[in-house]
Amino acid sequence: MADLSINFAGIKSPNPFWLASAPPSNSGAQIHRAFEHGWGGAVWKTIGPPVLNVSNRYGAWHYGANKMLAINNVELISDRPVDVNLREIREVKRAWPDRAVVVSAMVESKPEAWHTIVRQIEDTGADGIELNYGCPHGMSERGMGSAVGQVPEYCERITNWVASVAKIPVIVKLTPNITNIVLPAHAALQGGADALSLINTVNSIIAVDLDTFELVPSIGGKGGHGGYAGPAVKPIALAMLAALGSDPTVSGSGKPISGMGGIGTWRDAAEFLLLGAGSLQVCTAAMHYGFRIIEDLCDGLSNWMDSKGFTDIDAIRGKSLHRVSAFQNFDLSFRAVARINPERCIKCNLCYVACNDTAHQCIDQIPNSDRPQPTVREQDCVGCRLCYNVCPVENCIEMVQEPSGRTSVTWAEIGQSEPAVTEDWEAMQRYRSAHGIEIH
Amino acid sequence: MTNALTEQFPPLTTHEALVEANRCLYCYDAPCTQACPTHIDIPRFIKKIATANMLGSATTILSSNLLGATCARVCPVQELCEGACVLGSEHKPITIGRLQRHAMDHAFNHGLNGFLKPGPATGKRIAVIGAGPAGLSCAGELARRGHHVTIFEKRELAGGLSTYGIIVLREPVEIALAEADMIRQLGVDIQTGVDIGRDITAADLQSQFDAVFLSVGLGASPSLGIPGEDHVLDGLDYISRSKLDPASLLPGRSVLVIGAGNTAIDCATVAKRLGSQQVTMIYRRTEREMTAYDHEYSFVKNEGVSFEFLAQPVRVISENGVVTGLACVRTRLTPHPEPIEGSAFILPADQIIKAIGQNRPSIAVLLGLATERGLIGVNADLETSTPGIYAGGDCIRAKGAASTVMAVQDGKLAATAIHNKVMANG
Known part of the structure; x- marks a missing residue:
């Protein structure tokens, strides 16, 4: 059994799975129940100034027959008074000393307001504070949430207000609604953050109703962008996590990152860990299936770690980060071609039509006794991998590495050694013919 | 036990x-x-269901098959579309038949937004004999091309076997009638209760119409040729009563069904579901030679029907006009079934149904048409030996299994050939 426990910027929990600051962590009763199910920690739903919520606050994107590939919401921060939340936080922490209890907060952009909330949170015995700089709706219109997260200077300044008084770890939660995630991360670290977390929800409009022409969900006839979350955002979250993990300033700071955004299974969790997450936060999956999902999150992760010979979370954390690179560093001489296993092929011809209509026209229909057999013309295959992706049969199409006959070279290297090739088509054509690169 | 008189599968x-x-x-x-x-474009109609384009789904089906609602229910899908599904290799093909029914139900409940309408009038008059699947399909396709079509149907209701011969479990009468109504809405005149030779002569047909399509199906059940046969119920009659007048069917306690084709299986199914305690099918050969589809055979075994193979009826036993049993002999296959001497035995029964196929249609003789194996002979255009007279459906099915979908396709192909011919004639 692998040891799943973590120590995240000094915050300890028996496993890396925390409920994210969201509806599942709205009350002490819910978090008690979550901890009974085995969650390692919880980030309390953001406490802060008074709010009023609306009905029809969640929209969802259903893809095909699959429900809730993503959810979006216009729910605000906790609509329960701060003192009620503080009392329950204290009770939960007293009852569950081994679990991580982190409190998300968001207050007016004034130093006194932040100092007050920090002292109140610390007084409960909570393990850490998460600064909500991500909420993309409602609070941002009041100058909080993503209104802070999207401006690195604000982000740094407020982080500094908090960090200068806080005795417990301060986590800054970043909004993905920004062009370059690295800039607010730098600002947060500059402001004194002990850790980062990402991603908060993504700006989104889920749908338009084709009968009423209203947005979905319709709030008394109106709608607007809400925070997008769930399985659909995982690739965005992974990219941002990797961007921070491979940024020298962030990784050099040694400050851990709590990863979230679309984690629903232990497999997702393992990917976040491999790209450097030090703890994992989960919301939508719990909202879809309830707290019981923690069982397989832990069990699956533990079994996978055992099968790979990893004994603790640190052994896998960031293990794939050195693989994160950029196009200019990719080996242009690397060659892979698709190969279809006729024994496994069910002849649905999805590879054929995809290649023929939208890729590189290198799959032929070879006449057969039964139905024609799609077959890759390997000399013409550019290795685009579209057929591999559309094939519905497991282990039917594989991408096979083939020698290209060329020495390894990257775009960056060509740019250095033969800059004209990168600027002029004629030079490029000469380069191609010199290196036997034929594009049909 | 599910009701005998309602459709077996609920709608999706x-x-x-x-x-x-x-x-x-x-x-x-x-x-x-x-x-x-x-050749319904099946992936296309299914994807339209996935995008909630139900009208588009239904019209995709109907543009290839006007009897999509019947075919969705009665097609031997295991042998056809679903049997060919590439997911069959994972043992779970798409349930194409039920999806097609879903789309067609939607069309019947919500209309087709003018999809089916008659083409610009050509002034050509076509007669169709028989309002079964082949006839309705041919008439509908011709009407869509602007021809004036009259269907002459011998029976009281249109629909042919869909109305009279497919047990309710598979297709309720209402579906078959709604389908015929859809063809009527294309401007096709369906005249029921009209018998060729009695109410209208062959000469009338040829003089009053530019072309004739024969879709008369098959004839009555052949005779068993055994003493006491007048006590034996006719299988097709039994099924049509189960659909149109179920109250008239009194279930026997112990029922024998003679035959082992799909109709025999349907009779046994109805008898069992009407409450008969013991239903036994009797067949001169073995299960290997049965003409019923494998899935039908499995189905009826699950229904609790038993089988008496290698048995040949020789005499119906009755007392005071009431059936009490069936005298049989054992057979052996040589490969034809030959009675074994001294092997006589009696199967007790209070009801006996025969379903041993149907006679050849008599219309070929009436119209002086060339035949093939007793059925109407046609060329690749489905034209008979008499120019201008075409035929399709069970009445030409000299080879291969007869089925509704084949009949629908015959109607379609004949409609194209008839159209080309009458338009070429100017």
């Missing part, structure tokens, strides 16, 4: 249909479409 719910439609891979050059005798 919207959610079930959505899940199933999304499971479809949307094959390119799909084998299901190739396997469908009417």
Whole structure:
């Protein structure tokens, strides 16, 4: 059994799975129940100034027959008074000393307001504070949430207000609604953050109703962008996590990152860990299936770690980060071609039509006794991998590495050694013919 | 036990249909479409269900097969589209028949937004004999091309076997009648209770119409040729009563069904579901030679019907006009079934039904048409030996299994040939 426990910027929990600051962590009763199910920690739903919520606050994107590939919401921060939340936080922490209890907060952009909330949170015995700089709706219109997260200077300044008084770890939660995630991360670290977390929800409009022409969900006839979350955002979250993990300033700071955004299974969790997450936060999956999902999150992760010979979370954390690179560093001489296993092929011809209509026209229909057999013309295959992706049969199409006959070279290297090739088509054509690169 | 007189499968719910439609891979050059005798673009209609374009789904089906609602229910899908589904290799082909029914139900409940309308009038008059699937399909396709079509149907209701011969478990009468009504809405005049030779002569047909399509199906059940046969119920009659006048069918306690084709299986199913305690099918050969589809055979075994193979009826036993049993002998296959001497035995029964096929249609003789194996002979255009007279459906099915979908395709092909011919004639 692998040891799943973590120590995240000094915050300890028996496993890396925390409920994210969201509806599942709205009350002490819910978090008690979550901890009974085995969650390692919880980030309390953001406490802060008074709010009023609306009905029809969640929209969802259903893809095909699959429900809730993503959810979006216009729910605000906790609509329960701060003192009620503080009392329950204290009770939960007293009852569950081994679990991580982190409190998300968001207050007016004034130093006194932040100092007050920090002292109140610390007084409960909570393990850490998460600064909500991500909420993309409602609070941002009041100058909080993503209104802070999207401006690195604000982000740094407020982080500094908090960090200068806080005795417990301060986590800054970043909004993905920004062009370059690295800039607010730098600002947060500059402001004194002990850790980062990402991603908060993504700006989104889920749908338009084709009968009423209203947005979905319709709030008394109106709608607007809400925070997008769930399985659909995982690739965005992974990219941002990797961007921070491979940024020298962030990784050099040694400050851990709590990863979230679309984690629903232990497999997702393992990917976040491999790209450097030090703890994992989960919301939508719990909202879809309830707290019981923690069982397989832990069990699956533990079994996978055992099968790979990893004994603790640190052994896998960031293990794939050195693989994160950029196009200019990719080996242009690397060659892979698709190969279809006729024994496994069910002849649905999805590879054929995809290649023929939208890729590189290198799959032929070879006449057969039964139905024609799609077959890759390997000399013409550019290795685009579209057929591999559309094939519905497991282990039917594989991408096979083939020698290209060329020495390894990257775009960056060509740019250095033969800059004209990168600027002029004629030079490029000469380069191609010199290196036997034929594009049909 | 489910009711004998309601459709076996409930309609798919919207959610079930959505899940199933999304499971479809949307094959390119799909084998299901190739396997469908009417070449319905199956992946296309299924994807339209997945996108909630139900009208588009229904019109995709109807543009290839006007009897999509019947075919959705009665097609031997295991042998055709579903049998060809590439997901069959994972043992779970798409339930194409039920999805097609889902789309067609939607069309009947919500209309077709003018999709089916008669073409610009050509002034050509076509007679169709028989309002079964082949006739309705041919008439509908001709009407869509602007021809004036009159169907002459011998029986009281249109629909042919869909109305009279498919047990309710598979297709309720209402569906068959609604389908015939759809053809009527194309401007086709369906005259029922009209018998060729009695109410209208062959000469009338040829003089009053530019072309004739024969879709008369098959004739009555042949005789068993055994003493006491007048006590034996006719299988097709038994089924049509179960559909149109179920109250008139009194279930026997112990029922024997003579024959082992699909109709025999249907009779046994109805008898069992009407409450007969013991239902036994009697066949001169073995299960290997049965003409019923494998899935029908499995179905009826699950219904609790038993079988008496290698048995040949020789005499109906009755007391005071009431059936008490059937005297039989054992047979052996040589490979023809030969009675074994001294092997006589009696199967007790209070009801005996025969379903041993149907006679050849008599209209070929009436019209002086060339025949093939007793059925109407046709060329590749489905034209008979008399120019201008075409035929399709069971009455030409000299080879291969007769089925509704084949009849629908015959009607379609004949309509094209008739159209080309009458338009070429100017």
